[in-house]
C-alpha cells in the first residue's frame with residue numbers, strides 16, 4: 001500500500017500513455033537512500049533519486065554462478081565476481097571466440113559464456129579435465145561420474161557456447177598458425193597452489209624406443225613464471241585478432257612493484273592494470289592488453305622477457321615468516337613456562353607460611 005501511495009505521488013508529472021508493467025517501453029525508477037547502516041534506520045530517507053532506467057546491472061549472475069552450488073569445482077576455481085570482471089575487461093560480444101589456455105576447473109569459461117561467447121580451454125592436467133582429482137568440498141568423498149567443465153556449462157544452460165577443452169602443455173602449442181581468437185582470458189599458475197610444469201626432460205638426446213612409445217608418459221620439468229608469461233605474450237601476439245584482448249593475472253611483491261616489472265610485448269599495449277591484494281606483502285595485478293599490430297618473425301621469438309620469478313622470493317619470504325613465527329612462539333612458551341614455575345613456587349611458599 002505504502003509503495004502504491006508513493007507511486008501515485010508522481011501523478012502530477014506530465015507522463016501520458018498506458019502503463020505496461022511487463023516489458024515497458026520506458027522504465028522510470030524511484031530510489032530512496034536510508035544510509036548504509038542496518039541499525040537505526042531513519043524514518044525519512046537521506047536522499048531520493050528519480051530517473052529513467054537506461055541499463056540494468058548483472059548482479060544476479062553472482063548468485064547464479066556461485067561456487068557453492070556449482071557442480072564441478074576445485075581448489076583453483078575462481079570466484080564469479082572476479083571471473084565476470086575478467087570477462088568484462090575482455091570486451092567480448094555474442095559470437096566471439098575466446099581461449100583460456102590454463103583453464104583448470106573452467107570458472108572463466110562459464111563467466112565469459114554468459115556474455116554469449118563461444119569458449120575453448122586447455123590445460124596440462126589430465127586428471128583435472130577428466131574430473132578425477134580429489135574433491136575439495138568438505139563433505140564430498142568421491143567426485144560424481146559426470147563432474148566436468150562441460151557439466152558446468154550444462155548446469156547454466158550454456159552448452160551451446162561450449163566448444164571443447166583439450167589436454168595441452170601450453171609451452172607446446174598445437175594451434176594452427178592462422179587460428180585467431182577474439183580474446184584470451186586466463187589465470188596462469190604461480191606455482192604456489194599448483195605446479196608450474198611443462199613437458200620435457202633434463203636428459204641429453206633422450207629417445208623413447210618404439211617398444212615403449214605406446215605406454216610412455218612424458219616427463220615434466222619446471223616451467224618458471226618468466227617463461228610462462230613470455231610464452232603467453234608471444235602466443236597472444238600471434239593468435240589474437242587485431243584489437244583483440246589478453247586478460248590475465250600477474251603475481252607481485254607489493255614492495256617491489258613498479259609498472260616496469262610487468263610483462264611486455266611490442267605488439268601488445270597494456271590498457272588496464274589494477275591490484276588485488278592477497279596478503280600484507282603480495283598481490284596480483286589484473287592486466288588487460290590490446291593487440292595493436294601483427295607480429296614479425298623476430299617478435300615471435302623473443303627470448304628474454306625480463307620478468308622476475310615471483311616464486312623465488314615467495315618461498316624465501318614464507319620461510320622467513322615461518323622462522324620468525326616459530327621464534328615468537330618459542331619465546332612465548334618459555335615465558336609462560338617460566339611464569340607458571342614462578343607461580344607454583346610462590347604458592348608453595350605461601351602454603352608453607354600458613355603451616
Ligand SMILES: C[S@@+](CC[C@H](N)C(=O)[O-])C[C@H]1O[C@@H](n2cnc3c(N)ncnc32)[C@H](O)[C@@H]1O
Nearest residue numbers: 076077078102104105107124125169170189197
Ligand atoms: C591458477 S590455475 C587456473 C585456474 C582456473 N582459472 C580455474 O578456474 O580453475 C592454473 C592452471 O594451469 C595449469 N597448468 C600448469 N602448467 C601448465 C602448462 N604447462 N600448460 C597448460 N596448463 C598448465 C594447471 O594445471 C592449473 O589448472
